[in-house]
Amino acid sequence: DVSFEVAHGATLGIIGSNGSGKTTMLKCLTGIYTPDKGSIKIDGKLAALLELGAGFHPELTGSENIYLNGAILGMSKRDVLAKFDSIVEFAGLERFINTPVKNFSSGMVVRLGFSIAAHVEPKILLIDEILSVGDQDFQRKSSEKIEEFRREGRTIVVVSHSLGLVQQLCKEVIWLEKGQIKQIGNATDVISAYTGGSYAQHIEKDDESRERWGTGDARINSLELLTSDGSPTQRIESDSAVKIRCEMTAHTRLESPILRVSITKLNGDVIWATSTQRGTNTVRVLDGPATAILDIPKLGLLEGTYYLSASISDPTGTTDFDHCQNWVRFNVHKTNLFDEGVLSVTSTWSLERHHR
Secondary structure, three states: OOOOOOOOOOOOEEEOOOOHHHHHHHHHHOOOOOOOOOOOOOOOEEEOEEEEEOOOOOOOOOOEEEEEHHHHOOHHHHHHHHHHHHHHHHOOOOOOOEEEHOOOOHHHHHHHHHHHHHOOOOOEEEHHHHHHHHHHHHHHHHHHHHHHHEEEEEEEEEEOOHHHHHHHOEEEEEEEEEEEEEEEHHHHHHHHHHHHHHHHHOOOOOOOHOOOOOOEEEOOOOOOOEEEEOEEOOOOOOOOOOOEEEEEEEEEEOHHHHHHHEOOOOOOOOOEEEEOHHHHOOOOOOEEEEEEEEEEEEOOOEEEEEEEEEEEEOOOOOEEEEEEEEEEEEEEEOOOOOOOOOOOOOOOOOOOOOOO
């Protein structure tokens, strides 16, 4: 029993663990599925990105699939022709547009699908978790496009395990659980309730509660937060010494790759990040399995919940071979009872009184 209404120009987020019914709900909205009972009313042209490769013919080229997918989404041949160059440019596929889609990577398919859907200029845009497949540059471009749609007053429904993205885009959120609405309301309130319940229970065993993308030339096999004696932990004291251990495998010889780790908050704000580009830490070659350990003598975080992420990229830092976002969730318990914020900064007060 699911009932809700999305106002014109609103951005609604839908969250929940795997199997909760998020994708099924979107398929009902698009007409792919028909609900057993009840009704669905939609006012305006709708475009949807639900499944990898949906609406594409693998034997056709990217160019031919633009016309095919555009027609499925309601665009005329004239409209597609007028927007063709812009679609290809936004997707970043100028060199590959005449290649059969069956030879595209998953990221290329998603980029093309999103670009076509965006150029339909729909009044309503439905987006499933599919966007997490893209690389970092595409993530930025798609987020900027969604933000542009929001400013233009278009209606957007986003399904995502990225709570930071949902928090950023949506004022209202639905939390689905076992096909039922567990909670609906203000994004901050619903996400806070979710992180205290379902998310906390599933983050260790449900890979999709994290985000991952990359070319696949290398893979991060494990990412761990360790105490100073090398024991894995998810609970540390403020100002304590910690280590970060990252085990990885390069599937091809990588020259001067960059290993990067970052600590973020739930909303996606980066608290701290570092990489092997710093000083003498440069990695000359990565070929096969390897383990990297980062020593942090004093973490310097105040009480709160934080997320650890890691990535392996090319020497320019623009192409991710593997990127694991929000891979480790950990809690910091404060030893300083008086400071506020996120950073524990060593400081000393002095006071000089001025006599008149």
